[in-house]
Amino acid sequence: APAKDEANPYGLSALWSNGDVIARGVLVIMLIMSLGTWFIMITKFIEQGRLFAASKDATKNFWTKRSIQEGSSALSPSSPFRYIADTGITAAEHHEGTMQEAIDLHSWTSMSIQRAVNNIQNSLQKGLAFLGTVGSTSPFIGLFGTVWGIYHALTAIGIAGQASIDKVAGPVGESLIMTAIGLATAVPAVLGYNLLVRRNKGAMDQVRDFADDLQSILIGGVRHGAGTEGIRVRPDNSPTTVTTSERVG
Template identity: 30%
Template sequence: MSADITFFGLFLEASLLVQAVMVTLLLASLVSWAMIFQRKAILSNALKTAREFEDKFWSGVELSSLYHEITHKQEALTGVESLFKAGFKEFARFRKGNHGSVQGLMDATHRAMRVSLSREVDKLETNLPFLATVGSISPYIGLFGTVWGIMNAFIALGEVKQATLAMVAPGIAEALIATAMGLFAAIPAVIAYNRFSHKVEKLENSYINFIEEFSSILHRQALSASATEKQGA
């Protein structure tokens, strides 16, 4: 067995199965890092967009003007902007049709925003299950490669009359690399998954709070409009 104790040398000396394990873990790690950078950018942008929109929303701007502004944006709406558009659109459509009671109006508006919320949370959670999977199974895949490599090393050792540490060391080293690669793939994936899950939960809570606050504003408007109509009648 070769005594070339380098990563590339050990990889070339490993059995096909251990090589396949190493390549699988390397690919999983590369894909995980790509998803980590992508999710980081998306979640950071979602937090920034939510803060900017809520600052504008609470600045005292008229809701109809704000609705007109965001519906004419060239880029696709995301996050709290989507919730606002869905809620105000349903509110205006229901009032224009003069359908039912104030409670019916608010129920329809609230349902529209909850559906939009579900879609937005699904977008934020994209790729998180993959990171969770890589974080949970990569150590076991690496351990499998290690067990297989060490088993082959001892089988080869049993075929010689005089065993030395120099003969068995490369085989054990190449097997242990599989475990190291499993941990290398798993640790960043687990850390990223936990961090991103916390950010998604934080954003979801922020969206839910906005829905409740926006619903209260629309409810007051609906009650005021209803009272005015009754007085006019």
């Protein structure tokens, strides 16, 4: 019967079993970086997809209602656009009777809506710094692992006194796997970062457009909440009878 094939003396398994604490630590760090990269990319793509879907829902269900309150109620409670609408409504309704009166309604509503937009932007940007860090550092971490492995391989060969090509090529080639792993970790991180940033820009453009339209309605000459029906969503449907005290100063 033919002799059983011996295990491959090179490769990842040999690199792990023959590596010291530093070599194994480099492998673990790059594994964590790779897993974190794919986790963030997948979750961010899902988050962006939900925001784009919410934008379509807001276009369909918010602007067709008679008032901002009705439009907000028509959106999903988890919708970022409902969050912006509710923030604007709250800012307009609770402007009087507090220290906030020192700020005119236009500025206060604008600042409140801008804070809501900034919160959404911050949520979209979470994790991108990690991708940028992985993309810029993982090749150097892999290179460090390669240099460290070659150093120890050459040291062991020198001590053994065997400098033939078959004794050198194996350990050196094995150490070069570290560089390949570093590059394989960095490339998806860089591509994912650039794609997510570009999609974030498109998503935030839609969020800012919604916020600008909402702000124009909230401060379009009628103080929100002054009447029983509130401000109409569309300017051409706004209440026709407004007292002087209800107008924005």
